[in-house]
Amino acid sequence: MKTANQDIMPITRKINTKGNVEIGGCDLTELANKYGTPLYIFDEATIRSMTRSYKDAFKSYPKMKMVYASKAFMTKAICKIMAQEGFGLDLCSGGEIYTADSSGFNMAETLFNGNNKTFEELTMAIDTGISRISVDNFYELELLNDIAKSKNKEVKILMRITPGIECHTHEYIKTGTIDSKFGFDLTQIDEAVNLITSEYKNLKLCGFHAHIGSQIFEKQVYYDEIGVIFKEIKRVNDKFGLNLNEINIGGGLGIKYTNEDKPISVYDIAETIIKSIEYHCDKYNLEPPYVYIEPGRSIIGTSGVTIYTAGSSKQASNGRRYQAIDGGMSDNIRPSLYQAEYTVEIANKPNETEQEIVTIAGKHCESGDILAKDVKLPIIEEGDVICFYDTGAYGYSMSSNYNRVLKPAAVLVNNGKSDIIINRQTYEELTHNDVIPESIMND
Numbered sequence: 001m002k003t004a005n006q007d008i009m010p011i012t013r014k015i016n017t018k019g020n021v022e023i024g025g026c027d028l029t030e031l032a033n034k035y036g037t038p039l040y041i042f043d044e045a046t047i048r049s050m051t052r053s054y055k056d057a058f059k060s061y062p063k064m065k066m067v068y069a070s071k072a073f074m075t076k077a078i079c080k081i082m083a084q085e086g087f088g089l090d091l092c093s094g095g096e097i098y099t100a101d102s103s104g105f106n107m108a109e110t111l112f113n114g115n116n117k118t119f120e121e122l123t124m125a126i127d128t129g130i131s132r133i134s135v136d137n138f139y140e141l142e143l144l145n146d147i148a149k150s151k152n153k154e155v156k157i158l159m160r161i162t163p164g165i166e167c168h169t170h171e172y173i174k175t176g177t178i179d180s181k182f183g184f185d186l187t188q189i190d191e192a193v194n195l196i197t198s199e200y201k202n203l204k205l206c207g208f209h210a211h212i213g214s215q216i217f218e219k220q221v222y223y224d225e226i227g228v229i230f231k232e233i234k235r236v237n238d239k240f241g242l243n244l245n246e247i248n249i250g251g252g253l254g255i256k257y258t259n260e261d262k263p264i265s266v267y268d269i270a271e272t273i274i275k276s277i278e279y280h281c282d283k284y285n286l287e288p289p290y291v292y293i294e295p296g297r298s299i300i301g302t303s304g305v306t307i308y309t310a311g312s313s314k315q316a317s318n319g320r321r322y323q324a325i326d327g328g329m330s331d332n333i334r335p336s337l338y339q340a341e342y343t344v345e346i347a348n349k350p351n352e353t354e355q356e357i358v359t360i361a362g363k364h365c366e367s368g369d370i371l372a373k374d375v376k377l378p379i380i381e382e383g384d385v386i387c388f389y390d391t392g393a394y395g396y397s398m399s400s401n402y403n404r405v406l407k408p409a410a411v412l413v414n415n416g417k418s419d420i421i422i423n424r425q426t427y428e429e430l431t432h433n434d435v436i437p438e439s440i441m442n443d
């Protein structure tokens with residue numbers, strides 16, 4: 001069965017009677033007028049369609065635990081939606097813990113990941129009652145045990161391992177290979193388990209965690225990853241007399257940014273994952289474990305679009321036409337960071353014939369601030385509303401104030417209604433933390 005991550009556009013996207021693009025029943029040009037641009041727009045129906053697809057696809061494996069990878073896009077409203085959809089949260093910083101906790105999220109349904117968690121963050125994780133901490137390295141094992149001991153608490157942990165699985169995605173978003181900054185190498189597992197069982201008495205090891213990468217289009221890598229984790233579970237259980245029965249297989253399912261992308265459906269990976277679990281339970285004679293999955297991009301990516309207003313343009317002498325917009329690498333770093341490509345549309349003229357090849361440039365002081373290179377579009381005029389699809393994941397969450405450009409607002413749309421979920425930053429907020437020291441005050 002097809003799922004929303006396999007389409008470029010949110011499920012509610014259509015062209016209305018005025019000839020404009022609408023999402024969630026809201027005309028994008030009207031949203032531009034009402035809230036200003038740049039503006040992130042999130043389609044609630046697409047988000048919920050993805051969470052429900054995950055739930056449905058895995059329903060035959062009741063020990064499955066879905067946790068949304070908050071790093072993809074997190075606000076208090078998103079935490080609420082995830083709670084309503086029966087998802088937990090994967091958190092990876094003090095800021096994400098704080099956001100979840102202050103939104104009223106049940107912290108017993110959250111996990112904490114990351115390769116350099118600080119003393120303060122680990123303390124916060126214990127104090128707020130996060131259910132599992134995925135320990136990444138020897139340094140963290142000792143630090144976490146010390147904190148847990150000082151609080152006289154037992155902390156449940158998973159051990160993040162690098163399973164050595166190669167997936168065909170961009171170098172920067174591969175995480176499960178041996179040469180990775182994340183997790184314990186397979187050769188380090190025994191030493192770590194030995195330390196946990198003999199010295200770190202305030203840590204309780206429950207199982208293993210791996211995350212092999214992001215924007216993955218293949219099923220086999222999940223099958224293989226689960227095989228590696230099960231093999232280690234069996235080996236460690238036998239060698240150390242343990243009964244580890246939890247695995248976390250990470251996130252990574254891809255979405256369709258352009259027509260060249262061919263992502264697979266949630267039902268497809270669910271079938272492969274369940275098959276691999278059943279096969280390996282049989283092979284190693286293990287009880288079916290609790291299995292965490294941490295999708296981020298595939299839950300939120302397709303639901304989000306960013307709209308901009310067209311401003312200046314330039315015809316370069318080599319023939320390339322540049323069209324500048326009122327945002328850029330500060331609201332979407334992905335094209336500059338890893339050559340990400342997007343599908344672009346003019347929201348106020350989606351039916352017009354595509355007549356020119358144009359490069360959409362951001363407003364920042366960097367030549368690399370190009371959001372889309374050589375895309376075919378109708379003639380763009382000043383004031384047109386330019387829509388970038390699939391900006392829901394790793395857009396706002398990686399945004400910055402480069403050039404002291406304000407962070408845009410974000411709205412949630414549904415059934416013709418739009419609600420702010422993040423206010424546009426103000427100049428006062430931008431300079432709020434600036435301090436002029438006394439020593440340079442006087443001329």
Ligand SMILES: Cc1ncc(COP(=O)(O)O)c(C=O)c1O
Nearest residue numbers: 069211214251252294295296297
């Ligand atoms: C540990 C972990 N889990 C889950 C995710 C989410 O991945 P995705 O957004 O590709 O589903 C990430 C992303 O980097 C990650 O590092």
